[in-house]
Amino acid sequence: MQFNSVEFIFYFLPAFLAVYHLCRGTAQSVVLAVGSFLFYGFAVEWNALAIGLLAGCMLLGYLGGLTVGRWRKLLILLPMCLLYGGALVFFKLYVGGGLLPVGMSFYVFQLIAYLADIYRGKISAEKNPVRFLAQMTMFPRLLSGPIADTRELARDNRRPHKKLFTFHLGLQEFILGLGLKVILANRLGGLWAQGTIVGFETVSTPYMWLALVTFCMRLYFDFYGYSLMAVGLGHMLGYNLPMNFLEPYSSKSVSEFYRRWHATLGRWFRDYIYIPMGGSRAGTARTLLNLAVVWAVTGFWHGVGGGYMLWAGFLLFFIILERLWLKKYLDKSRFASHLYLISVIILSWVPFAASGIGESLVVYRRLFGIGGIGPTEDFAYWAPIYARLVGLGLFFATPIPAKIWRQIQKKPLADVALFILFWVCLYFIATSAQDPFIYFDF
Numbered sequence: 407m408q409f410n411s412v413e414f415i416f417y418f419l420p421a422f423l424a425v426y427h428l429c430r431g432t433a434q435s436v437v438l439a440v441g442s443f444l445f446y447g448f449a450v451e452w453n454a455l456a457i458g459l460l461a462g463c464m465l466l467g468y469l470g471g472l473t474v475g476r477w478r479k480l481l482i483l484l485p486m487c488l489l490y491g492g493a494l495v496f497f498k499l500y501v502g503g504g505l506l507p508v509g510m511s512f513y514v515f516q517l518i519a520y521l522a523d524i525y526r527g528k529i530s531a532e533k534n535p536v537r538f539l540a541q542m543t544m545f546p547r548l549l550s551g552p553i554a555d556t557r558e559l560a561r562d563n564r565r566p567h568k569k570l571f572t573f574h575l576g577l578q579e580f581i582l583g584l585g586l587k588v589i590l591a592n593r594l595g596g597l598w599a600q601g602t603i604v605g606f607e608t609v610s611t612p613y614m615w616l617a618l619v620t621f622c623m624r625l626y627f628d629f630y631g632y633s634l635m636a637v638g639l640g641h642m643l644g645y646n647l648p649m650n651f652l653e654p655y656s657s658k659s660v661s662e663f664y665r666r667w668h669a670t671l672g673r674w675f676r677d678y679i680y681i682p683m684g685g686s687r688a689g690t691a692r693t694l695l696n697l698a699v700v701w702a703v704t705g706f707w708h709g710v711g712g713g714y715m716l717w718a719g720f721l722l723f724f725i726i727l728e729r730l731w732l733k734k735y736l737d738k739s740r741f742a743s744h745l746y747l748i749s750v751i752i753l754s755w756v757p758f759a760a761s762g763i764g765e766s767l768v769v770y771r772r773l774f775g776i777g778g779i780g781p782t783e784d785f786a787y788w789a790p791i792y793a794r795l796v797g798l799g800l801f802f803a804t805p806i807p808a809k810i811w812r813q814i815q816k817k818p819l820a821d822v823a824l825f826i827l828f829w830v831c832l833y834f835i836a837t838s839a840q841d842p843f844i845y846f847d848f
Contacts, residue, residue, distance in 0.1 A: 407448035408842065409580075409635045410587050412835060418445065423642060432536060434566070438643065439539035446548060449508055456507035460543070463490070463510075467517040468538045474524045475531030483525045490514050498710055509549040511707060515674055516542060516553050522678055523556045530560075537563055546639035550632055550843060552650040552670040559645070566644025576641025578815065581824045581831070583634030588834045590802065591628035592841045594620045594795055597788060598759060606760075606768050612785035614772040620792060621759050622752055623799035625844060626655070629668070632843045655803045658743035659736050660724045660750055671707075675700050694726055701725070713757040713766055720754050 407413050422441045429437050443457075450456040470486045494514050497506045520542070523529045532538040541563040547554065598621040601609055609617070633650035640647035654666035664672050676685075680700050686693040705718030728736065736743035756773075760766040771777060801807065814820045 407445065408840070409632065409639075410584060410831075410835060410843075411840060412832075413448075415832075418448070419639075426643065432534070435534075435536045435540040435563070438544055439536055442540070442543040442545040442548060445545040446509070446543070449549060453507070455505075456510075459493075459507050459510065460513065463493075463514060463517060464539060464542055466490075467520060467542060468532070468535055470521055471524055471531035471538070472533065474521055478525055478527070480525070483521055486521055487518050490518055495706075498706065512551045512553060513542065513548060515671075516547075519553065519674060519678060520556050529556050532560065532563075544640075544643070544645065546636045546643070546645075547647055550629070550636070551668075552633055552636060552648050553674050554647055554670070558648075562645040572641050572644060576638040576643075578820070578824055579638030579641065580635050581638075581828050582811075583631040583636075583638060584831045585827050586627045586631030586634065586802070587843070588831045588838070588841075590795070590799060591624050591626075591631055592834070592838060594624040594627065594792075594799060595841065597621075597792060598624070600788075602761070606765065606772055608780075609772060610780035610782045610785055611772055611775045612779070612782050613788065614769065616785060616789060616792065616796075618752060618756065618759075618769070618773065620796065620799075622755050623796070623803065625755065625759075626651075626803065627799065628844045653805050653808065655748070655751075656744075656805055657747050658740060659728050659733060659747060660721055661728055661733075663747060663751060664721070664725075675704060679703060690730075693729070697725060697729075698722060708758070711761075712763045713760055716757040716763055716766060717754060720757065721750075724750050 407418060409415075422437070422445075426434060426437045426441070443460075446460060447457055466486065466489070474483050474486070491514075494510060497510060500506070520529075524531050532541060541559055597617045601613070601617045606614065630651045637647045637649060648670050650668055650670050652666040652669055654663050657663040657666055680696055683696045683699065684692055685696065701718045701722040702715075705714045708714045708717075724732075736746065753770075753773075756769050757763065757766040760769055772780075811820075814823075
C-alpha cells in the first residue's frame with residue numbers, strides 16, 4: 407500500500423482520518439501510532455523482519471531518550487548512535503538481497519536526531535511511550551521522510567493544529583503531489599526503462615540525451631510528489647512537516663542545488679555530521695575533508711554499489727571546485743551559472759540511474775557520441791511521443807507554477823481544478839501498473 411494506491415486513498419486514509427479526528431489527547435496519539443504501524447505493515451506486506459526491526463528501533467529510541475535525557479553523557483549517546491548506524495550499515499550491505507526494510511534509512515536518521523538533540527538540550531525526552539510512538543512512526547513521513555525538525559515535531563505532537571484551513575491546505579498539497587507522481591513521474595519513466603531493455607550500447611546519441619532528461623524529470627517529480635503528499639498528510643493530521651524540495655533546478659551552483667534538493671536530508675548531514683566534525687571553521691583542508699566524509703556517507707546512504715560512490719564523488723568534485731575557485735565566477739552571471747548547474751546535475755544522474763559503473767560508462771559514451779552517434783530512428787520515433795511530457799516537466803521544474811498557485815490557492819477556482827486533477831489521477835492509477843516511489847529503495 408502506497409500513497410498513490412486505491413487502497414490507501416479510498417480505504418485506509420478516510421477510515422484513519424475519521425477515527426483520528428474523533429479522538430482527543432492521548433487517544434489521538436494511540437490512533438496515530440496504531441494507524442502508522444498498520445500502514446507500515448501493509449507497505450512491507452507484513453514482513454516480520456521489517457516490522458520487528460521498526461519496533462525494536464522505536465523501543466531503543468524511547469528508552470535511549472530517557473537515559474540520555476537523565477544523564478546527558480556522550481558515552482551514553484555514542485553507543486546508541488553507533489548501534490543504529492551499525493544496523494543500517496548491515497542492512498545496506500545486503501540490499502542486493504532485498505533485506506533493507508522500507509523506510510529504515512529515514513526512521514533511523516530521525517531517531518539519531520532525536521537522541522542527539524536531547525543530548526544537546528534542544529528538546530526533552532518524551533516520557534509518554536504512546537506519544538513517542540506517534541511522533542516517531544507517523545505514517546506520512548515513515549517510509550521516505552521528510553526528516554522533521556525534532557523541536558517542531560515534539561511541539562506538534564503535544565498540540566496538533568485542529569483547523570479546517572490546515573486540513574484543506576493538506577488536501578490540496580496531497581492532490582498536487584499525487585498529480586506530480588502519477589501524471590508526470592510515472593509516464594516519464596518509460597524511456598529510460600526502454601533503453602535498459604534494448605541495451606544502451608545500441609541506442610543513438612540523441613535518444614540517450616532524451617532518455618537521460620526524462621529520467622532526471624522522473625526522479626524529481628517522483629520524490630517531490632511523494633514529499634508534497636507527505637506534507638499534505640501531515641497538515642491533515644495537524645503537523646507541520648518541512649518541505650523537502652525548494653525549487654532546486656532554479657539554483658546557480660551544485661552546493662545550492664543540494665541545499666534545495668532533498669533539503670531535510672541535507673540539513674541532517676549538516677547538523678549531525680558536518681558541523682560536529684568542525685564544519686568550515688577549521689581551515690580549508692579540514693573543510694574539504696569534512697565535505698568528503700559527508701559525501702561519502704551520502705553515497706553509501708543511497709546504496710553500496712560503485713555507481714552511487716561515483717555519483718557522490720562526481721558531485722563532491724564540483725562542490726570543492728566551487729568552494730575553492732568557481733563560485734566567484736558563477737555569481738557574476740545568472741544565465742551562465744544556471745547553464746553550468748543544469749549541465750552538471752544532468753550528467754551526475756547517470757551513475758545514479760545506471761546499474762553499475764560499467765553501464766554508466768556505456769551511457770557516457772553514447773551521450774558524447776564516442777564510437778559514433780548511431781542511427782537516429784529511435785529518437786525520431788520516441789521524441790514526438792515524449793515531447794509534451796518533457797515540455798510539461800520543464801515548465802513544472804521552474805518557479806512559475808508555484809507563483810501561479812500561490813495567487814489562486816485560496817480561490818474556488820483552485821478547488822475546482824484540484825477536483826478535476828484528482829479524478830484524472832485516479833484514471834491513470836486505474837489504467838496503469840502501480841509504480842512504486844523511487845526513494846523506497848534507499
